[in-house]
Amino acid sequence: MSRRWILSLCAVTALSASLLPVWGEAPQKVVEIAAVDDLVAEINAKVELLGQQVASAEAFAKTLEKKEVNQAAGVVACMAQAIVEHPDKAKAKFHAADLRDAAVLLRAAKTFEDATKLFASVKDAHAGKSAGTAKPEAEWNKLTGLGRMMEEINGRSATIRRGLRRLQKPDETARDCTTLAILALAMEVDTHEVKDPAQLPLWKELSVKYRSEMIAMAKAVRAKDTAKATEHFTAANEACNKCHEQIRDKGK
Numbered sequence: 001m002s003r004r005w006i007l008s009l010c011a012v013t014a015l016s017a018s019l020l021p022v023w024g025e026a027p028q029k030v031v032e033i034a035a036v037d038d039l040v041a042e043i044n045a046k047v048e049l050l051g052q053q054v055a056s057a058e059a060f061a062k063t064l065e066k067k068e069v070n071q072a073a074g075v076v077a078c079m080a081q082a083i084v085e086h087p088d089k090a091k092a093k094f095h096a097a098d099l100r101d102a103a104v105l106l107r108a109a110k111t112f113e114d115a116t117k118l119f120a121s122v123k124d125a126h127a128g129k130s131a132g133t134a135k136p137e138a139e140w141n142k143l144t145g146l147g148r149m150m151e152e153i154n155g156r157s158a159t160i161r162r163g164l165r166r167l168q169k170p171d172e173t174a175r176d177c178t179t180l181a182i183l184a185l186a187m188e189v190d191t192h193e194v195k196d197p198a199q200l201p202l203w204k205e206l207s208v209k210y211r212s213e214m215i216a217m218a219k220a221v222r223a224k225d226t227a228k229a230t231e232h233f234t235a236a237n238e239a240c241n242k243c244h245e246q247i248r249d250k251g252k
């Protein structure tokens, strides 16, 4: 091999080594947000929900208007990628990257026939029956759609608000919070709705703010500190309103 050839190979290797982690990983380490057991529990719940949504042509037809299959599959994709990037990923009894890819494909299902077929591969991957060939890297802004993510955040915020009143199931409520914090990783990097580049730092600031409040809230909920949990919930909701007013509805 010529010297020049070796040098350029080195350059390519160095370049890809420095680039890959940047586009392949979430903007915050997932281990700081959620435990693998919680990510798996969330995936189990959504796979069960998806099973109900595609159980019959009638059931599937009802999900179309609000794109509910897309929404649930998007959550699975984000949680699966979080497991891929988690140091304790071996605790999951399936190939998380395979499950992620199967879930992303299911998001696009338009017909009952497609949905049935695509859900079958989600189920297989979830049951640990996939080949384990999917690559670990993924772009977080391609895992779910912003509108579906917002619907998920909205619905789950209502559940959290109810759960907070008496805090009878702190573990469930805390998992709701960490699930939203993981979704907020995708929120931070999915900036396509920001029409004015000058607002990109504000988008990042509000996504990070939302995420850190939900992480702190999960901790307070686990410690059964309702007052503190409520404070973080209120602060998180301020980030929603600020982003909608200052970015989403700008110029409307």
Ligand code: HEC
Residues within 6 Å of the ligand: 146, 147, 148, 150, 151, 153, 154, 157, 187, 193, 203, 206, 207, 210, 236, 237, 239, 240, 241, 243, 244, 247, 248
């Ligand atoms: C960093 C910015 C940002 C934050 C934080 C944010 N949103 Fe949004 N939200 C948006 C944008 C942008 C849209 C429009 C998305 C679209 O139409 O695809 C949106 C849309 C929505 C929608 C309409 C969804 C639809 O079907 O199109 C709801 C509901 C919503 N957000 C709720 C919330 C709630 C609740 C929170 C906080 C708990 C929140 N959002 C936090 C930016 C944000």
